Amino acid sequence: MGDQISVAEFNHAHNRAREQVRKNAGATIESDQRNLRELAERLPAKNHRWANSLIDDLPKAAIPPPPPGPLFMEASAIQGVAFAAQGTAEEKLAIISDAMRQIWEIAERAPAKEAANIRGLSRVLEHLENELRDPTWPEPPAQGT
Template sequence: MAFDVARFNSAFAAARHQQETDQDFNLAAAQHKLRDLIADEPDGEDRAWALRLIDKLAEPRPAPREWSPLYYEAAAIQAAAYPTEGTDEQKAAAIAEARRKIWAIADRAPHDEEPHIRAMTRPLEHIENELREPSWPRD
């Protein structure tokens, strides 16, 4: 029987989620349960990969990234950039202005945050494009 990667991934993800959310998480029990999933798996690349993941469950998780105030400023602009009132052209103009502001913030951001801030403009760009030139028929 072939290694069921999807089943193992789901079980590993569930264990990781429980580890992050349950104060009573039992690491040894979770690792045992995951090892049981691969007990019949022959030695090989899939088994070695699964064992590495199981062992990794015991490693401390890295601290969440701390973003600069510029990142949060850009995120606030992005969150407010979805107008619900006005014509399509007015909405597109508001989104374009938000994108311009976010790019200006990215220009001032630390080097490692710059691409993350610029990425905030991609969904806005798609919406702006759809407002200006819809790819679906309008009724």
């Protein structure tokens, strides 16, 4: 057993292993789990159970996520149009507000498993709306003023 490692170091190694498992459809799960278990032994004892549960779940990373459903795709298209909207701040705010309303209406029609992901599409628009209302960085003055 080597020197103790931090939770952040373990998380970094776990994330790398999870990406590797995704890339190669699970071909390296056994060796990745073995390497992570060796690292987990170097964590503080209070973190061993947690780390081992992550390691045990590593094979799930090889299962590709299901494709998005038609309601998610519909909401995603609405989000994309609103995000790319042109015009004054007021015009953009109106478009964003309408898009968020539509996205939430779509989420209401969606199965529970998909509804949260659909509603999540409105978060990007909410951030954009907040930035339009209260810009982090003010617009520079127009040239020649």
